[in-house]
Amino acid sequence: MIKRRKTRQITVGDVKIGNGAPISVQSMTKTDTRDIVKTVVQIKDLERAGCEIVRVAVKDADAAKAIAGIKPKINIPLVADIHFDYRLALLAIQSGADKIRINPGNMTHRNEVEAVAQAAKARHIPIRIGLNSGSVIKQHKKSVADAMVSSAMEYIRLFEKMKFRDIVVSLKASDVQATVEAYRRIAKKRDYPLHLGVTAAGLADFGRIKSAVAFGALLLEGIGDTLRVSLTGDPILEVLAAKQILRAAGLVTGGVEVISCPTCGRCQVDLVKIVEELSEKISKVTSHPFARAGKPQVKIAVMGCEVNGPGEARDADIGIAAGKNSGMLFKNGKPIKKIAEKDFVKVLLEEIKKL
Ligand code: SF4
Incomplete structure (x- = not known):
């Protein structure tokens, strides 16, 4: 029996993450979010495959506004993926996003992060502090895992000062050992739920094996509350791979x-x-x-x-x-x-x- 790590719990739409909730499967659309029709079609396909939370790229104001058109047509919670520009996070929140992902590697001004946290708090939605190794290694001369953990901890402390604890954290490296190390370390430091991922894992064949090795090591230690397998290819394959990994780890009870x-x-x-x-x-x-x-x-x-x-x-x-x-x-x-x-x-x- 796997003893799962005790964490706080957050709620994304109607999906709970952490504190013993079933480990939820996430994916990300690969369409242009501004194209509402194509994005909704892909999200519906993901829903049918068993995706429980979907993320969309918000690269400009039109994409943020498109969330308002997408949300009523889908049945799973929607996460807005924000980089660089905090104003896009504010717009996405206004448009009805169920969660915001921000990247400490490219949103560094304290007042901007505070503005996002305040808007999320007002709408009672959580924020993922989502680090990728590609965004942090340039700024530190430490190991990849060290760099990701310190960068995440700086952000976490900032959120804690604002008394914002509706947080989920991810530390995704493209290297499996760095990913596992980073998650193990952050798991000892705070009790926020963790979103597992190996970034830029590659094409489906090798990518799902990389993800399975990393997730397997962590899940068997009880670490991980939600996950996404990142693959170069059809997002349906991400969902199927994630479900297979959970099943192989003995973390799916039905089926x-x-x-x-x-x-x-x-x-x-x-x-x-x-x-x-x-x-x-x-x-x-x-x-x-x-x-x-x-x-x-x-x-x-x-x-x-x-x-x-x-x-x-x-x-x-x-x-x-x-x-x-x-x-x-x-x-x-x-x-x-x-x-x-x-x-x-x-x-x-x-x-x-x-x-
Ligand atoms: S069960 Fe029989 S057929 Fe299958 S691998 Fe083993 S020995 Fe071969």
Whole structure:
């Protein structure tokens, strides 16, 4: 069991972050925020994929004002991503943003930060102090983790002087070890919830592995209250990767987990095709009935032969240990019946429905 770090709790729209709340999945749109239609379409796609909080880039006043047009058309909280110009944060707050992200690396004037904090306080919305290694390393000759932690702490103290504690903090480096180190250190210093991220992680293949290594290390230590996997590519992949990381860490309580062997020369069924078809049918979208929202997690084992098959199939809620063009169905640890290879997916889906 993972003992999660005790934190304060903040609320973004209707999503709670920290103090034992489920770890929420975030993503960011890649459209021009000023294009309300395209941005809403992308946010709806993200919602369907299971995104719980979405962030939009606010690069000018028109983008800040567009938030007022986007908000009524979406169902998840919206975060305005602000850099350089504090006035854009004020406009975004006026337009109805549910949270503001500001970057201590490029918004340094105290009076400007105070103006943003006051406006956020008046509207009861939280602020993310969101550092990226790219914004801070130029200003310090320390290690990346040191530079990020000291920069974050300067900002945090400023907010605390203003008695503004509706804060979530992120310290994203593009280097995994620096990211993990920075989060570990800030977690010891303050009890604000932490938004995990590895910045500029790259294309989906390697980027999600980098994120999984960093998030895995932190989540297993109980650190992390919300997260975003940053990928060069379709934001839907960010959401799917984030959900898979949470599931792999054992931090998702519902849904269906498919366990399958890598196959080898002993396998006498087309296991890859079977598992691909099964997984696609089970987990394509969270609203799918097999996603089992709110119900206990179900483990399904699909194993290629009798070497490890019966053991894994018995340990799972439902399992198949394959033989030659057929397999033994196990349910709650007991062998039930022999089934033909062509019926594996159909039978497993029927059994999942019964649970
Ligand atoms: S379960 Fe059987 S088929 Fe699958 S990898 Fe192990 S030995 Fe090979």
